[in-house]
Amino acid sequence: MIDVIGTDAGAPASLPAPQQTLLRTATVIAAPQRLQAALQDWLGDAKPELISSDDPRALVDSLQSRPAEKPVVVLASGDPLWFGLGRILCDRIGAERLRFHPAPTSLQLAFSRIGRPWQDADWVSLHGRDPEILASTLQKRPAALAVLTDPNQGGAITVQQILRSSGLEASTDLWLCENLGHPDERVQLIAPGTALPIDLQPLLIALLIAREPAAPDPHQLPLFGLDDGLYLQHSDHPGLMTKREVRIQLLAELALPPQGVLWDLGAGTGSVGLEALRLRPGLQLLAVERRAGGAQLIQRNAQRLGVSPAAVLEADATTVLNGELPSQLSQPDRVLLGGGGAQRERLLQEVLTRLRSGGVVVIPLASIEALASVRPLLEDVGLAVRVQQLQAWRGQPLGDGTRLAPMNPTLIVTGTKPAQAGFTGKT
Numbered sequence: 398m399i400d401v402i403g404t405d406a407g408a409p410a411s412l413p414a415p416q417q418t419l420l421r422t423a424t425v426i427a428a429p430q431r432l433q434a435a436l437q438d439w440l441g442d443a444k445p446e447l448i449s450s451d452d453p454r455a456l457v458d459s460l461q462s463r464p465a466e467k468p469v470v471v472l473a474s475g476d477p478l479w480f481g482l483g484r485i486l487c488d489r490i491g492a493e494r495l496r497f498h499p500a501p502t503s504l505q506l507a508f509s510r511i512g513r514p515w516q517d518a519d520w521v522s523l524h525g526r527d528p529e530i531l532a533s534t535l536q537k538r539p540a541a542l543a544v545l546t547d548p549n550q551g552g553a554i555t556v557q558q559i560l561r562s563s564g565l566e567a568s569t570d571l572w573l574c575e576n577l578g579h580p581d582e583r584v585q586l587i588a589p590g591t592a593l594p595i596d597l598q599p600l601l602i603a604l605l606i607a608r609e610p611a612a613p614d615p616h617q618l619p620l621f622g623l624d625d626g627l628y629l630q631h632s633d634h635p636g637l638m639t640k641r642e643v644r645i646q647l648l649a650e651l652a653l654p655p656q657g658v659l660w661d662l663g664a665g666t667g668s669v670g671l672e673a674l675r676l677r678p679g680l681q682l683l684a685v686e687r688r689a690g691g692a693q694l695i696q697r698n699a700q701r702l703g704v705s706p707a708a709v710l711e712a713d714a715t716t717v718l719n720g721e722l723p724s725q726l727s728q729p730d731r732v733l734l735g736g737g738g739a740q741r742e743r744l745l746q747e748v749l750t751r752l753r754s755g756g757v758v759v760i761p762l763a764s765i766e767a768l769a770s771v772r773p774l775l776e777d778v779g780l781a782v783r784v785q786q787l788q789a790w791r792g793q794p795l796g797d798g799t800r801l802a803p804m805n806p807t808l809i810v811t812g813t814k815p816a817q818a819g820f821t822g823k824t
Contacts, residue, residue, distance in 0.1 A: 399460065410435070424445055426472065427447075427460060429450070429456075453482050456471070457490065504543050510584045518540075519541070524545060524550075532793045562793060566626065618675075621672045631690065638665050651757060652731075652757055655679050657679075662734050663687075663714060667684050680731075681725065685717050686710075686711060715747065735761055745771055768808050785811075
């Protein structure tokens with residue numbers, strides 16, 4: 398039997414008594430080079446065979462020929478079965494000959510240092526992997542994410558660049574944790590927009606902790622095309638919002654007039670309608686979102702952007718349109734139909750009965766089947782229909798270069814109602 402013992406920086410003296418007994422009775426001890434001096438001092442006059450290597454595969458190869466009846470101990474960092482020596486041992490020697498004694502992982506130590514519970518944390522490893530996995534994970538807006546960096550993939554700078562290119566730097570705390578458990582341990586919080594320290598260790602853990610972004614100065618924000626991370630989002634559905642690239646195109650398709658009524662149905666975080674108000678302050682915005690807490694979230698985002706919707710309702714859009722609306726909001730000049738789901742066709746029919754002459758309805762869709770269901774409804778009532786697909790890519794670090802990571806494609810259907818003779822466009 399081979400006992401595989403996880404260690405911390407104080408090993409072997411810091412090991413529990415039962416594991417120290419295993420060490421003292423072993424005939425062969427395999428350990429990385431960094432533990433050899435402490436191990437020899439601790440063993441004293443005992444003279445087991447010591448195998449030393451910082452190459453995990455070489456260490457395992459040296460054990461494969463050992464007689465099974467001799468007691469062998471392997472020392473490894475943290476939990477050997479969590480990105481450690483354990484997988485190689487299992488593959489080459491067999492789990493039936495191994496007994497594991499884990500110590501705290503670097504992940505546990507990292508979260509303990511910043512004093513944050515980690516039961517909700519996700520993690521990704523960049524060791525020998527395409528950094529795109531980090532970009533994809535960030536799109537889901539995890540509450541806490543641990544990243545095992547790879548110096549051959551750019552290390553911590555890759556993490557910072559991907560965080561920045563995802564538009565989430567302003568709403569994420571970036572912690573860098575080096576040499577955890579060792580005397581030269583260092584844990585530091587990197588402020589958004591700042592350069593990384595030049596003396597970082599090549600191997601470290603980065604913690605990305607989502608937080609509510611600081612309230613911006615609306616006067617200092619771009620007119621439109623705001624970073625995704627500036628918006629408050631639903632905590633139970635992070636990342637479920639119209640991304641910046643799609644938002645810009647939807648605003649263009651709406652062809653916003655200086656005055657009039659804009660309906661944002663299925664408003665989500667309110668991002669498109671609120672940016673429309675920044676472009677056209679004379680518009681009256683009706684935002685409808687059925688998700689619990691949706692109205693409060695949209696109002697908070699409106700305050701952050703310095704705009705004032707005419708009405709924000711937390712209800713099903715079909716129920717709203719079948720009820721009583723304020724007269725000044727009852728007939729829209731522009732409609733963004735982002736919700737509806739299974740009720741999309743019914744909702745669209747109700748919208749078309751109320752859309753003013755010369756009005757525009759814009760519908761972002763995720764599937765071709767949805768396009769087939771809504772296009773005939775627009776054409777049958779005489780709207781001019783335009784269909785396009787928007788496919789955007791975001792640059793992500795790849796070694797010494799940049800790769801283009803695709804975002805989900807979006808179908809956009811735009812219907813324009815003919816203007817009546819003599820129609821002035823005024824509301």
